[in-house]
Amino acid sequence: MNAPTSILAPIADLRLENVSFQHRGQSLLAPTSLTLSGCRRTIIMGPNGAGKSLLMRLAHGLLTPTSGRVRWQGSEPVQAMVFQRPVLLRRSALDNLTYVLAIHKVPRARRKAQAMLALDTFGLTALAHRPARVLSGGEQQRLALARAWLLNPAVLFLDEATSSLDPAAIKAVEDAVMTFHASGTRIVMTTHDLHQAKRLADDVVFLHNGQLLEHSPADTFFSAPCSSQGRAFIQGELIW
Template sequence: MNDMLQVHTPASIAPLELDGLGFTHRGQPLLSDLSLRLDGCRRTLVLGPNGAGKSLLMRLAHGLLPPTHGRVRWQGEVPRQAMVFQRPVLLKRSALANLTYALAVHGTPRLRRRTLARQALERFGLGALAHRPARVLSGGEQQRLALARAWLLEPRMLFLDEPTSALDPAAIKAVEDAVTDFHWRGTRILMSTHDLHQARRLADEVIFLCGGRLLEHSPAERFFTAPATPQAAAFLRGELVW
C-alpha cells in the first residue's frame, strides 16, 4: 500500500470556504447563513441533533447539491474528493468489481485496476470476499467496501456522513481505524456523527449545528471542555436539543 501513499501527496490541500451558505426547500430554510473555512488536513467532526443539517452540509460542501444561498469556494485547485454515505451504495456486482469500477471511472489503466482493487480489499480485510456480490455482504462489510472504494480514489478531502450509525461495535472500530488511516495519508476529513464518544475519539475540531445554523466551530478540546453556546453545552450533557 505504501506505493499508493506516495503517489499523490502535494504539500497542501486548497482551503474550503463556505460563504453564507444556505439551503431552502419548499420555503423551509434547512440551513442558513453558514460560513466557515476548512484548511490543513484536520479531522473535522460535524455534531448536532437530528435535523440540524449535518447531512445537508456534507452534500452542499461535496457538491452533490447546489446551495440556494451563498457559495462553496475552494481557495485554489479543487482537490480530489470522495464521500462515504450512511447507507453504502454498492453496485450490483462483486466486491472486486465495485472497486475496479471506481478505478475505471477514475481513469486508472485497465491493467492496474485488479491489482490495486485486490490490495484495497486486503487492506480493509475483505480479501476473502472479493468475488461475493457486494449487495449480500453484511452492513459492516459493505461500509468497509465503501471505504475501500474511497481509498482507491485517493481523495485529498473525504466526506463521511454518519458512516457508523447502523453498525455494531467491531464494524465501528473498523470504520474509525480507516478514518485514521485516511488522516495519516494526508486527507482532510469532514465527518458527521451523532455519537459523542466517537467525536471525542476522532475529532481535531468540531462543527456544531443546531436548527440549520452553525453555532460553533472550534478545536475539539475547547468544544468538549468549554462549549461556547448553551445549546452545545446541553448537547454535551446529553440533554435533548433541537
C-alpha cells in the same frame, strides 16, 4: 491514476461564505460561514435534523446553496464521499473496485492488483469474490471506503457512516478513517455519536436547528462549549 500514496501537496482551503439553504420558503440552513483547512478531522455534530447532512452536501457540491457560495481557495482537490448506506453494484467486492478503476481509465492490467491492495488495506481480502450486496453492513461500509481510497482523495466526506453499525464494525470504519488521514486526507464527518466525535475530532462544527453555533478545536468544544445548546448536547440532554 496511480495506487494511493501520501498526499504531499497542501490541500486547498474550502470556504463556505454565507451559505444558506431554503426549501419551499423554509430556512433549513441559516447563512453560514466556515473554512475547512489543513489535513484535519472535522466532525460535524448536532441533534437529528440540525442540518449536518445539508451542510456536508453543500460543502461537497451535491447541493447548490440558495444564497452564498462555496469555493476552494486554489485548485479543487479530488474528493470522495461515503454515505450511511453505501450504494454497491450487483457484483463481487473485487469487481466493485475494478469497475471504478475502469471508469478512471486505469489500464486493465493494473486494475486487479490495485483493487486487491485496497481490499487488503481495509481487511476485505477474504471477501473479494463475495457478492457485494450480501456483505454485512460493516463490510459494505469498508468496501465503500476501499472504493473511495482508490480515488486517492485529498478530502473525504463521511455522512453518518457508522450510524447503523455495531461496535466492532464502527471500530473498523474508524480505523479506516485513520488510514485515510494518515496518508494525508482531510476528513469531514457527520455524527451524533459523542464518543466517536471525541475519538476522532481535531475540531468540531456544532449545528442546531439549521444554525452553526460553534466551530472550535475539539478540546475546547468538549470541555467548554460556548453555546447553551452545545452544553446541553454534550451532557446528553435531548434538544430539538
